[in-house]
Amino acid sequence: MSAWVRVFAYPNALLVSHVHNVLESAGVPSELRNLTLGGGAGDLPLGECEPEVWVAPHNAARAKILVREALEGPVEARPAWTCPGCGERLEGAFETCWACGTHRRD
Structure with a gap:
């Protein structure tokens, strides 16, 4: 799974889970990562502790559009x-x- 790409990261796990659900409901397989690393903030770099959503490279462009629409509404x-x-x-x-x-x- 290391060949996947990150399409969204944010400190709020609820928002990250929402983005994951948006992608899944649109038929874009995605993976949640770092949901439980928040307690490591301070000992680990903050950017490595944020919850993230990852997708396969061939789905990245569509996923980024869906993420933007989920956060800002459709263009x-x-x-x-x-x-x-x-x-x-x-x-x-x-x-x-x-x-x-x-x-x-x-």
Whole structure:
């Protein structure tokens, strides 16, 4: 797993967990690291104690966009879409169909 890249780090483990959940729900496999190293701050460099989210290199660009949108909101409103799995009509804010779990493809 050392070939993975870090896409987000922050001192607040709840925010890091939220980012991890956003990536996972968008179909981007991710890994949480350093969730329990906060107690080592002072003995270890602060940057090495922050909770982090890591992804495979081929997912890094999409993950960074999703992280930015999770923290700042989408750059522009996305149009509504029709689920390719079941035909359900969904608002643009949704990445995954609530009815069948299919991920948005655009």
